[in-house]
Amino acid sequence: MSCEYSPMARLLWLKGCAMKKILVATHGRLASGVKSVAEVLLHDDSAITVVDCYVDESDPNEQIAEFIDGVRPEDDALIVTDLLGGSVCNMVTAMQPEKHGIVHVTGFNIALILECLITGEAFTPEYIDSVIAQASTSMRRVVLRAGGATDTDDDFFG
Template sequence: MKKILVATHARFAEGIVSSIDLILGKQENLHFINAYVDETPFNEKLEGFLNENVMDEDKLIIFTDIFGGSVNQTTLRYLTKENVFVISGVNLPVLLEVIMLGEDNVTEAKLKEIVNSSKDQIIFANDEMKKLNITQDDDFDL
C-alpha cells in the first residue's frame, strides 16, 4: 500500500495536509509529523510512526521541507529500505500529484518525473503578468 508522510519543522506539515484535506477530502494514506513543536524528539516521532503505520510491503513516500535540514537528515537514514522514497522541498502541486498517483505507479522513475514537472509550478508572477501584458487594473481570469 502507498503511504505518504509529510514531516517538516514546526506546523508546516499539518498546514499542507490541511490544504490537501480541503481540496481532495481526507486521505487515509496521508500523514504528517510536526517536528520540534513539543518535547518529543523528531526521531522518536518518526520511529513511532513507522512502527505503527508502515508495513514491510508498503511503499512510503516521505516529504520534507528543507534538503539538508534536520528533519530531512533524519528521514534520509531510511533510504536503505527499498520501499522508502524521500522528496524534499514539499509544495502543494507535488504533493497533490503524488497523492493521486496509482499504487502501481509508485516507482523511482515516476516520482522523479513528478518532482521535475512540479518545478514548473514555481512561477515568478510579476514576469508572467508582463508576458501576458496584464496590468493591475485589468480584470482577468487566467
C-alpha cells in the first residue's frame, strides 16, 4: 500500500485543512496502474493510495481498514473498486465506508479518477454521481471511417 503525500499535501494536513484521499482497490495490479497514470498525466499521485489485492500475502482487509481509519471528518475521501459484486467491492462494502463520510464507487475509468484528482469540489454523493455520469460518456467504440478518420475526430476537433 502506498501512502506518500506531496510536500504541499503534508503542509495542508499539518494546518488541519481538508485533504483529498482516494483509495483505489482492485484485483491484481490495476490499482498501481491507475496511480502510475495519475503520475504521468498530472505529475502528482500523492492523493492516491492503492491496494493491489491478491498479488501477494498481504491482507487487503487490513490495508483498506487502515485507509478508512486515516480519514478525518474534514477530508474528502473516495474509495474506488474495480468490479461491482466482485470480492474487492464486497470487502469494501462490508466495512461501511459511508459511515465515515467516504463515498464508494465501483466500476471506474481513468476519466473518473482524473476528474476527482483535479476538482476543487467536495466528494459529496451528488458530486460523485455527476462525475460518474460525465466519465461514462468518455467510453465509446471507435470506428474507423474512410480516409482514416474516426467517429470521435469531429467531437475533438470540431
